[in-house]
Amino acid sequence: GAGVSQSPSNKVTEKGKDVELRCDPISGHTALYWYRQSLGQGLEFLIYFQGNSAPDKSGLPSDRFSAERTGGSVSTLTIQRTQQEDSAVYLCASSSKGIASGANVLTFGAGSRLTVL
Amino acid sequence: RKEVEQDPGPFNVPEGATVAFNCTYSNSASQSFFWYRQDCRKEPKLLMSVYSSGNEDGRFTAQLNRASQYISLLIRDSKLSDSATYLCVVNNRAAGNKLTFGGGTRVLVKP
Numbered sequence: 001g002a003g004v005s006q007s008p009s010n011k012v013t014e015k016g017k018d019v020e021l022r023c024d025p026i027s028g029h030t031a032l033y034w035y036r037q038s039l040g041q042g043l044e045f046l047i048y049f050q051g052n053s054a055p056d057k058s059g060l061p062s063d064r065f066s067a068e069r070t071g072g073s074v075s076t077l078t079i080q081r082t083q084q085e086d087s088a089v090y091l092c093a094s095s096s097k098g099i100a101s102g103a104n105v106l107t108f109g110a111g112s113r114l115t116v117l
Numbered sequence: 118r119k120e121v122e123q124d125p126g127p128f129n130v131p132e133g134a135t136v137a138f139n140c141t142y143s144n145s146a147s148q149s150f151f152w153y154r155q156d157c158r159k160e161p162k163l164l165m166s167v168y169s170s171g172n173e174d175g176r177f178t179a180q181l182n183r184a185s186q187y188i189s190l191l192i193r194d195s196k197l198s199d200s201a202t203y204l205c206v207v208n209n210r211a212a213g214n215k216l217t218f219g220g221g222t223r224v225l226v227k228p
Binding site for chain 2: 031033035042043045048050053056091093095104105106107108109110111
């Protein structure tokens with residue numbers, strides 16, 4: 001597709017359940033980011049994938065959070081044993097890399113809104 | 118010290134007025150700078166890239182001051198529709214070109 005696609009757009013789950021959030025980046029974009037945003041707050045960096053390099057996981061808040069990116073394209077963010085404080089909008093963004101015009105410009109998906117009851 | 122810092126605001130701006138705000142960054146090796154705009158309950162979208170020589174896009178002007186390590190955004194003739202949170206973004210070459218966001222500056226344009 002032309003943009004970054006995220007699914008599901010909304011997810012309501014019970015505390016303790018596992019959830020998977022999916023991100024389909026723009027074709028050819030080598031960089032992919034996951035962010036979390038709670039209501040009224042700024043973007044919280046979670047994880048960064050760049051090509052075949054080891055991902056930067058420095059923003060993952062706990063070991064309940066993990067992410068993978070298969071084949072350099074689609075990414076899945078998994079939250080195990082969800083807690084109420086995990087409730088937020090999870091945003092995915094992708095960009096191309098390099099010095100050409102338009103490189104490093106992030107395009108965001110519409111986000112996945114997670115509510116943990 | 119945070120890698121990218123912004124005044125959270127809000128900046129309350131009368132319609133038609135000019136508003137300007139800065140974003141400071143700590144990594145002197147940063148090369149790419151951007152301003153993004155985020156409307157309430159929406160995803161961020163690119164407003165403009167920031168070039169070394171400064172650049173203008175309509176009513177928006179962005180400047181880069183490498184010596185003092187900050188970028189600025191100026192909005193002239195503010196419109197009600199300019200009300201949003203403005204996020205600055207800086208790259209970190211040493212971290213695989215990772216892009217880092219500031220916390221955002223909230224701007225409210227009022228009639």
